[in-house]
Amino acid sequence: xxxxxxxxxxxxxxxxxxxxxxxxxxxxxxxxxxxxxxxxxxxxxxxxxxxxxxxxxxxxxxxxxxxxxxxxxxxxxxxxxxxxxxxxxxxxxxxxxxxxxxxxxxxxxxxxxxxxxxxxxxxxxxxxxxxxxxxxxxxxxxxxxxxxxxxxxxxxxxxxxxxxxxxxxxxxxxxxxxxxxxxxxxxxxxxxxxxxxxxxxxxxxxxxxxxxxxxxxxxxxxxxxxxxxxxxxxxxxxxxxxxxxxxxxxxxxxxxxxxxxxxxxxxxxxxxxxxxxxxxxxxxxxxxxxxxxxxxxxxxxxxxxxxxxxxxxxxxxxxxxxxxxxxxxxxxxxxxxxxxxxxxxxxxxxxxxxxxxxxxxxxxxxxxxxxxxxxxxxxxxxxxxxxxxxxxxxxxxxxxxxxxxxxxxxxxxxxxxxxxxxxxxxxxxxxxxxxxxxxxxxxxxxxxxxxxxxxxxxxxxxxxxxxxxxxxxxxxxxx
Ligand SMILES: [Zn+2]
Numbered sequence: 001x002x003x004x005x006x007x008x009x010x011x012x013x014x015x016x017x018x019x020x021x022x023x024x025x026x027x028x029x030x031x032x033x034x035x036x037x038x039x040x041x042x043x044x045x046x047x048x049x050x051x052x053x054x055x056x057x058x059x060x061x062x063x064x065x066x067x068x069x070x071x072x073x074x075x076x077x078x079x080x081x082x083x084x085x086x087x088x089x090x091x092x093x094x095x096x097x098x099x100x101x102x103x104x105x106x107x108x109x110x111x112x113x114x115x116x117x118x119x120x121x122x123x124x125x126x127x128x129x130x131x132x133x134x135x136x137x138x139x140x141x142x143x144x145x146x147x148x149x150x151x152x153x154x155x156x157x158x159x160x161x162x163x164x165x166x167x168x169x170x171x172x173x174x175x176x177x178x179x180x181x182x183x184x185x186x187x188x189x190x191x192x193x194x195x196x197x198x199x200x201x202x203x204x205x206x207x208x209x210x211x212x213x214x215x216x217x218x219x220x221x222x223x224x225x226x227x228x229x230x231x232x233x234x235x236x237x238x239x240x241x242x243x244x245x246x247x248x249x250x251x252x253x254x255x256x257x258x259x260x261x262x263x264x265x266x267x268x269x270x271x272x273x274x275x276x277x278x279x280x281x282x283x284x285x286x287x288x289x290x291x292x293x294x295x296x297x298x299x300x301x302x303x304x305x306x307x308x309x310x311x312x313x314x315x316x317x318x319x320x321x322x323x324x325x326x327x328x329x330x331x332x333x334x335x336x337x338x339x340x341x342x343x344x345x346x347x348x349x350x351x352x353x354x355x356x357x358x359x360x361x362x363x364x365x366x367x368x369x370x371x372x373x374x375x376x377x378x379x380x381x382x383x384x385x386x387x388x389x390x391x392x393x394x395x396x397x398x399x400x401x402x403x404x405x406x407x408x409x410x411x412x413x414x415x416x417x418x419x420x421x422x423x424x425x426x427x428x429x430x431x432x433x434x435x436x437x438x439x440x441x442x443x444x445x446x447x448x449x450x451x452x453x454x455x456x457x458x459x460x461x462x463x464x465x466x467x468x469x470x471x472x473x474x475x476x477x478x479x
Contacts, residue, residue, distance in 0.1 A: 032435040044424040050135035054108040054128040056478040057168030060087045063106040074146045083181040089165035093149045099160040103192040104141035105134040114412040116419025118354035129415035133195025136427040144434035173317035175385035184392040193430040196399035200373035206322035208286035209383035210293040218309040220273035230271030231308040237275045240303035256282040318467025320387035327450040328396035333375040335436035341370040352404035363406035394451040402426030
């Protein structure tokens with residue numbers, strides 16, 4: 001009787017298509033894992049080329065071109081220079097619904113040039129370095145896209161796959177202009193990742209962020225012979241910073257405010273007639289960021305008034321916090337577990353141990369890179385323009401161990417790891433997991449529907465408004 005019942009259930013499953021759909025998806029996933037791994041050398045070389053280019057935000061000409069070329073050669077239609085950004089692109093394959101996006105980044109950070117060795121050593125003639133691993137980010141996303149496209153073709157899956165080439169994540173808010181332009185309007189879900197020092201789903205709190213450059217104009221004069229005729233723009237910057245630093249006591253606890261003086265005059269014996277300070281204001285809630293930012297502007301106005309200078313400011317970037325999607329996070333976790341973490345060779349372990357020996361904090365076990373962290377919310381983090389994408393469409397991301405456990409982002413150690421197979425092995429974890437996630441989204445309409453419901457609930461009645469207003473992309477913000 002039991003046997004008969006089992007056969008009946010089996011028959012119903014088979015005839016309903018549910019069983020074959022499941023086995024089909026499992027087979028596709030297996031094919032994706034094998035297919036991506038088979039092209040490891042190719043993707044490694046692309047990533048290492050972009051690591052060497054090390055181009056900063058909006059200057060990623062060669063990096064963007066290489067990724068576009070790779071996508072074109074693999075059958076994608078590529079539209080470059082979207083949303084007013086010469087190094088942005090959208091690559092497409094397929095037609096109709098669903099429309100799934102995979103995000104790619106490729107900008108480097110200024111001042112972080114570093115050789116791929118476990119001790120601090122800059123590269124002669126270079127200034128920038130991939131301290132945030134975006135060379136791996138872009139390459140893994142392209143790899144996931146190519147593999148997913150191959151399977152869509154083979155299995156005749158309906159739908160559209162898009163790879164978004166997003167420039168200037170580091171302070172340039174590239175994605176915000178793409179969202180503002182409506183480039184995500186027909187997207188059903190977006191997948192992204194970020195290099196990191198462990199493997200986990202990105203169930204994290206990202207801070208909303210507003211950044212601006214405050215410029216003061218004064219009057220120059222001989223600092224010793226005629227100081228009374230001068231009005232120091234640097235005094236204004238210092239007065240502004242002093243006021244903002246006092247303000248720290250009177251802002252909500254989770255606020256983060258940072259600045260660098262990007263121009264403080266040229267010579268001590270000349271009263272500086274120009275000075276500039278570059279500010280970030282961050283908080284988990286975008287409304288708080290806006291209010292605190294307005295108070296920072298008041299401090300700048302007060303500083304100008306008191307120092308006899310004039311002030312203007314330019315909003316440089318503005319990003320939303322991250323809207324999480326529980327449905328997609330859970331699906332991503334399953335896929336990440338299927339892929340597994342990173343194992344190091346003997347040489348890589350030695351490299352890693354040397355790096356860890358230089359940390360002035362207790363480093364986690366180096367073998368942690370093998371593990372997948374349990375799915376749980378991580379409070380407090382940086383900011384990312386992925387936040388704005390997450391307010392446009394259901395969005396899901398992961399971290400993959402591309403840096404030796406314990407390595408801080410934006411460090412020379414992160415640049416060093418990124419230039420070795422420690423980085424490119426971690427990149428493969430991301431590429432594979434994103435491809436599996438894309439397969440789920442193309443083959444499981446229920447998952448997509450649930451993700452949409454999560455998204456609508458999390459967003460509530462908020463009407464998207466970019467924090468950087470209607471300014472054009474700050475193409476020269478790194479000059
Ligand atoms: Zn980054």
